[in-house]
Amino acid sequence: MNKKIISRLSKVIFFIGVVLFLGIYNYDFLYQVGWKNYFLFNSFFTQQTISQSCGVLLYIARFLSLLFHYPLIGAISVAAVLTGMVALHEYLFDKRKSGFSFLPSILLTIVIGCGGWAIYARFEIGTFFALILGTIWCLISYLLYDKFLKGKNMAYVMLIVQLVLLPVLGVFSMLSIVMIAVEEYLEKKKGLLLLCYLLLPLGVAVGEIYVVSHFFYGESFVYALRMPLPDPYFTRMFVCSLCLLCCLIVSPLIKKIEIPVLDTFYRKFPFHSLVLLLCSFVLIYFVSFHETNYRSLMKLSRLCDEMKWREIVEQCKDIAHPTKGINAYRVIAQGNFGKECEKLFDVNMPLSPCSSPYKIEEIVYEADLTFYASFLAASYHQNMDNWVIYGESFRYLKNMTFISLLRGDDELAARYIYLMKQTSFLDDLADEYATYLNNKELLYKKYPICKKIKGNEVLQDVPQNVFANLAEYYLAYNRFNNDNLKRCVLAKLFVKDIKGALNDYLTYVKDKKDLYQYMSEAAVLYATQTNDDTYVKALQVNGNVVNKVVSCLREYYLLQQNKQTDTSELCRKYKGSYVLFYIMDTHKFQSIKE
Amino acid sequence: MNKIIKLTSTILTAFYMIACTSTVPAIFQETNDSLITYPDYQNITIPSNIMPLNFEVLNKGEKCIAQLTAANGETILSEGTNKTIQFSEKEWKKLLHNHAGEQLNVDVYLKDESQWKHFPSYQLIIAKDSIDKYVTYRWIEPSYESTGNIGIYQYDIENGGLKTLADNHLFKKDPSLGAYQTCMNCHNKQRNNPENSVFQFRAQGGGMLVTYNGETKVISTKVGDMEMPAIYERWHPSLPLIVFSNNTVRQMFGSRDPNKIEAFDWRSDILQYDIVKNEISYIIKTKGQSETYPIWSADGKYLYYCSSDTLFKIDKYKSMKYDLMRIPFDEQSMSWGAPERIYNASGNNKSVSKPQVSPDNQYIAMTISEYGAYHYTHIDSDVYLLNLTTHECKPIEALNSPQAEGYVTWSSNGRWLMVGSRKEDGSYARLYLSYFDTTGTAHKAFQLPHEDPLFDKNLLKNYNYPEFGTVDVKYTASDIYKILEDNAPVTPSFKGDVEKTDGNTGASIIKYE
Structure with missing residues (x-):
């Protein structure tokens, strides 16, 4: 196989690899990126975006980020551009086809793969495409210089153009200059042009820093020179972006430097670039953010958008160490929709606290949780707070619109719909929402669940901050029908208020079949904790259930006594039972000794 | 050659100016429909030093023209692209300055399905009292x-x-x-x-x-x-x-x-x-x-x-x-x-x-x-x-x-x-x-x-x-x-x-x- 074919093959593999990595493996992440993006076709938005440093590049980048609304299309587009970039880089710098040309594209793939929680913080979503566009600009600038302007006076014009474009392209305009300066140096042209290329960027940098520090203010201006690089707070992305810049700067060196040993190696092993490529994908995987629970949460959030409750339940079942957010979606899917109630506690729950090291997780699920718990005002404010604190996004705009419609706040909904119509992605949804203005029956017809949500709103005014989780929201219901009662009882079981749950169950719930399994376990638990067997008798609890609960408690006690931390056997044995759920993370319960 | 370029550019400029000068439509229908605008600036009292009160016509139509007429017949006019009326700041200021304490008539014309219609006129009263800048x-x-x-x-x-x-x-x-x-x-x-x-x-x-x-x-x-x-x-x-x-x-x-x-x-x-x-x-x-x-x-x-x-x-x-x-x-x-x-x-x-x-x-x-x-x-x-x-x-x-x-x-x-x-x-x-x-x-x-x-x-x-x-x-x-x-x-x-x-x-x- 000749070098050319290997080169083409490696590009095809790279393209497929990036599509698989972004479009399949990171499908849910790209979906969330699409919803976290914000772009409107109006002069107000254009002016607002462009007026920031590097604004034009970010404006175009945000526009292109609309592609992420269709994650696979977004991934294919990114992969195609990155592959094209490889070809261009190879044409410019790496005629030996050493594989170095893959590096910028690999680094850009890693930057996207490192997005993780950053997209929920105040992170500029346009950064991903801005970096890609900036890199392309550097390569094209170099191409123009190398092929047409080298050694001519027009090279000075090029320099001026780059300087003029500094506010538009930020660091990439400077980078283009530096790349050409490196090239000039390597060509040993230590003349006026090189001097200009070296001194002018330096002068501009010093000048800008002076101007910024004396006449302007704010971080966005101070960092003008390094835009559109991600904030250093997002360390991994920032470091990878810096590596990208370094990689571009040294590219002209790669073109000139000749290392005979390497050349021999390339000749002997023509497949080296394929091997390097495969290693790179391993690197991409390990360096990118791939925490399991994060990925699950992204998926659950998408499924919740699509109202696929059964799939959420199925998804949650296989999660070994669910976090609060994952449990929240499970509760939304199960607890809020009666048919799945009986499986509420049938999940793999660890005996250690279900907590995520990432506090930011709350941003993902909280507004959904309060929405499906019928606390519409709270959900609206959570969406607005997220909008305010973490930046405007399609998701929050859509949510605020929908909640306003459901609350009957039509004038407010109309304001949001007006904005939604100015997007190229939400305009259809905006037209649909517009039909619900003053016509809630139509809304309920399209989204039957909304009637239930609206119907379950609390009647009294309750400050939103008194509630901590969905279960506690349920406890505040005051409009009881049998469905609500069941949820209320489940909620009490969820917060481990077994006496409250038993009382409600016995007094109010008419159809007692659904919850009997949990309630009988709860009755035994109550008896073990208080020596009061009233509920056991009232429910006529089967002896097998009593034995199950008692033996589970006893086994757990023994594990504690022996200071054994491995509870996997216990979890497996009592999977799906309430008693197992009850002892998890409960510190105050009375273990059975005898 | 230079002469030809100059002549052509003069003709083009003149043509452009003629083409872009709006006038009130010659043929229109009177309508009793209420004019709906955003913001609502109908029948209000305004300070003489305020900037142009631009607005968007919300009634169904394709494009619109608004004309302000003072008592002495002095007028200014704006043609709205996308039904948005934006008056020339210079003309607006001159009109308000010349007619402080007087009343202006506002006529709005809207083109809908290739026919112009004219809404009932409304008034802007220019107060002599200015407003803080x-x-x-x-x-x-x-x-x-x-x-x-x-x-x-x-x-x-x-x-x-x-x-x-x-x-x-x-x-x-x-x-x-x-x-x-x-x-x-x-x-x-x-x-x-x-x-x-x-x-x-x-x-x-x-x-x-x-x-x-x-x-x-x-x-x-x-x-x-x-x-x-x-x-x-x-x-x-x-x-x-x-x-x-x-x-x-x-x-x-x-x-x-x-x-x-x-x-x-x-x-x-x-x-x-x-x-x-x-x-x-x-x-x-x-x-x-x-x-x-x-x-x-x-x-x-x-x-x-x-x-x-x-x-x-x-x-x-x-x-x-x-x-x-x-x-x-x-x-x-x-x-x-x-x-x-x-x-x-x-x-x-x-x-x-x-x-x-x-x-x-x-x-x-x-x-x-x-x-x-x-x-x-x-x-x-x-x-x-x-x-x-x-x-x-x-x-x-x-x-x-x-x-x-x-x-x-x-x-x-x-x-x-x-x-x-x-x-x-x-x-x-x-x-x-x-x-x-x-x-x-x-x-x-x-x-x-x-x-x-x-x-x-x-x-x-x-x-x-x-x-x-x-x-x-x-x-x-x-x-x-x-x-x-x-x-x-x-x-x-x-x-x-x-x-x-x-x-x-x-x-x-x-x-x-």
């Missing part, structure tokens, strides 16, 4: 999150220019959130003149930024036994004296509350800052009462404020009913007299807030709602006018709507009122101006104009705490940033001795030597 306000989202993008801006009513006076993006990010953090507001100028002004910000090392005699200082206002820093600062009309209240504010979001957001004070007292002495001291400090929103009379002889029973239980916040009070002030001795109740709102089961004394000392404009002092979110909050001579208090219907009306303020000549109202959608406050004539009547309020008439429609922020300004604020956000960076807050001396207590109100009164 500047408006300052805060932009903040209706959730009032201090970590969002908050800024204080100066808007030029004559040409739509916007200047950033303060911007919380100045301050460092909270690394755990990647978000900006600080709150700022409560800007005030001495007699609407920013030469002597004050504003409050709450970042670390923050305080009250006082600009006096061309010098700006950061004054720490959390001194003595003050629980919270100063808010609602007000300059004395002539003395270097700033009064303010010290409120422990709480915010709450209800699940069913139609007011959406609730704020209330756990406690609040009124203090003063003597700039010359660099001294903070209490004016009114009470245990059983909460005093807030101090405001000077135009002559500086009285300090008006709102007072209510103190809140002791969070769920009783609706029982807070504020009355309008005043306390006399003697400029010579710098001493305070006994507080007196000016308007007994609680007696009518109501509550007053944000009083503003007219520059002629004849009226107080204020908001009245069922309870509390934070009326900008209260649906039932309306603007009322209290006549200080007759003590008659009535709503200013021209300013009110079924939604919340909040901050109201006077122009320096007392002929214009500005109010923040949520009438558009119940959430996002917009600013409205109203002419207040010599008979004490307010005319139909109209929205603060922008060059792009859809500006406010696209803006997802509240206009908050508006104030008029007569001259340009000299400092910019970058100056503020530098002042905050370079200067540690000055801690004034604190004088907290209570001399006597008023028997009627329980207010503690302090006399100064």
Whole structure:
């Protein structure tokens, strides 16, 4: 196989690899990126975006980020551009086809793969495409210089153009200059042009820093020179972006430097670039953010958008160490929709606290949780707070619109719909929402669940901050029908208020079949904790259930006594039972000794 | 060759000018349909120095033309692309200048399905009284999150220019959130003149930024036994004296509350800052009462404020009913007299807030709602006018709507009122101006104009705490940033001795030597 074919093959593999990595493996992440993006076709938005440093590049980048609304299309587009970039880089710098040309594209793939929680913080979503566009600009600038302007006076014009474009392209305009300066140096042209290329960027940098520090203010201006690089707070992305810049700067060196040993190696092993490529994908995987629970949460959030409750339940079942957010979606899917109630506690729950090291997780699920718990005002404010604190996004705009419609706040909904119509992605949804203005029956017809949500709103005014989780929201219901009662009882079981749950169950719930399994376990638990067997008798609890609960408690006690931390056997044995759920993370319960 | 190019370009230019000069359509149909525009500028009284009142026609159609005609036949015309009318600023200003005190006729033509129709004309009355050139306000989202993008801006009513006076993006990010953090507001100028002004910000090392005699200082206002820093600062009309209240504010979001957001004070007292002495001291400090929103009379002889029973239980916040009070002030001795109740709102089961004394000392404009002092979110909050001579208090219907009306303020000549109202959608406050004539009547309020008439429609922020300004604020956000960076807050001396207590109100009164 000749070098050319290997080169083409490696590009095809790279393209497929990036599509698989972004479009399949990171499908849910790209979906969330699409919803976290914000772009409107109006002069107000254009002016607002462009007026920031590097604004034009970010404006175009945000526009292109609309592609992420269709994650696979977004991934294919990114992969195609990155592959094209490889070809261009190879044409410019790496005629030996050493594989170095893959590096910028690999680094850009890693930057996207490192997005993780950053997209929920105040992170500029346009950064991903801005970096890609900036890199392309550097390569094209170099191409123009190398092929047409080298050694001519027009090279000075090029320099001026780059300087003029500094506010538009930020660091990439400077980078283009530096790349050409490196090239000039390597060509040993230590003349006026090189001097200009070296001194002018330096002068501009010093000048800008002076101007910024004396006449302007704010971080966005101070960092003008390094835009559109991600904030250093997002360390991994920032470091990878810096590596990208370094990689571009040294590219002209790669073109000139000749290392005979390497050349021999390339000749002997023509497949080296394929091997390097495969290693790179391993690197991409390990360096990118791939925490399991994060990925699950992204998926659950998408499924919740699509109202696929059964799939959420199925998804949650296989999660070994669910976090609060994952449990929240499970509760939304199960607890809020009666048919799945009986499986509420049938999940793999660890005996250690279900907590995520990432506090930011709350941003993902909280507004959904309060929405499906019928606390519409709270959900609206959570969406607005997220909008305010973490930046405007399609998701929050859509949510605020929908909640306003459901609350009957039509004038407010109309304001949001007006904005939604100015997007190229939400305009259809905006037209649909517009039909619900003053016509809630139509809304309920399209989204039957909304009637239930609206119907379950609390009647009294309750400050939103008194509630901590969905279960506690349920406890505040005051409009009881049998469905609500069941949820209320489940909620009490969820917060481990077994006496409250038993009382409600016995007094109010008419159809007692659904919850009997949990309630009988709860009755035994109550008896073990208080020596009061009233509920056991009232429910006529089967002896097998009593034995199950008692033996589970006893086994757990023994594990504690022996200071054994491995509870996997216990979890497996009592999977799906309430008693197992009850002892998890409960510190105050009375273990059975005898 | 050059001649040919010149000739061609001249012809093209002439053709372009002819093609682009709009005229009123020759053939049109009269229609009785109501003209619907955004913003609504029909049949209003406007100041002679205001910028063009551009608008969008919302009736169904493709394009439109608007023509303004003065009594002497002088006209200006604008053709709307996308049904948006934007008048030439130069022509508009000339027309208003030439016809101050007169009436303009506005004719709007709309093309729909290749046919022009003409709506019934409406009028714009140009008042001879001008309006203060500047408006300052805060932009903040209706959730009032201090970590969002908050800024204080100066808007030029004559040409739509916007200047950033303060911007919380100045301050460092909270690394755990990647978000900006600080709150700022409560800007005030001495007699609407920013030469002597004050504003409050709450970042670390923050305080009250006082600009006096061309010098700006950061004054720490959390001194003595003050629980919270100063808010609602007000300059004395002539003395270097700033009064303010010290409120422990709480915010709450209800699940069913139609007011959406609730704020209330756990406690609040009124203090003063003597700039010359660099001294903070209490004016009114009470245990059983909460005093807030101090405001000077135009002559500086009285300090008006709102007072209510103190809140002791969070769920009783609706029982807070504020009355309008005043306390006399003697400029010579710098001493305070006994507080007196000016308007007994609680007696009518109501509550007053944000009083503003007219520059002629004849009226107080204020908001009245069922309870509390934070009326900008209260649906039932309306603007009322209290006549200080007759003590008659009535709503200013021209300013009110079924939604919340909040901050109201006077122009320096007392002929214009500005109010923040949520009438558009119940959430996002917009600013409205109203002419207040010599008979004490307010005319139909109209929205603060922008060059792009859809500006406010696209803006997802509240206009908050508006104030008029007569001259340009000299400092910019970058100056503020530098002042905050370079200067540690000055801690004034604190004088907290209570001399006597008023028997009627329980207010503690302090006399100064």
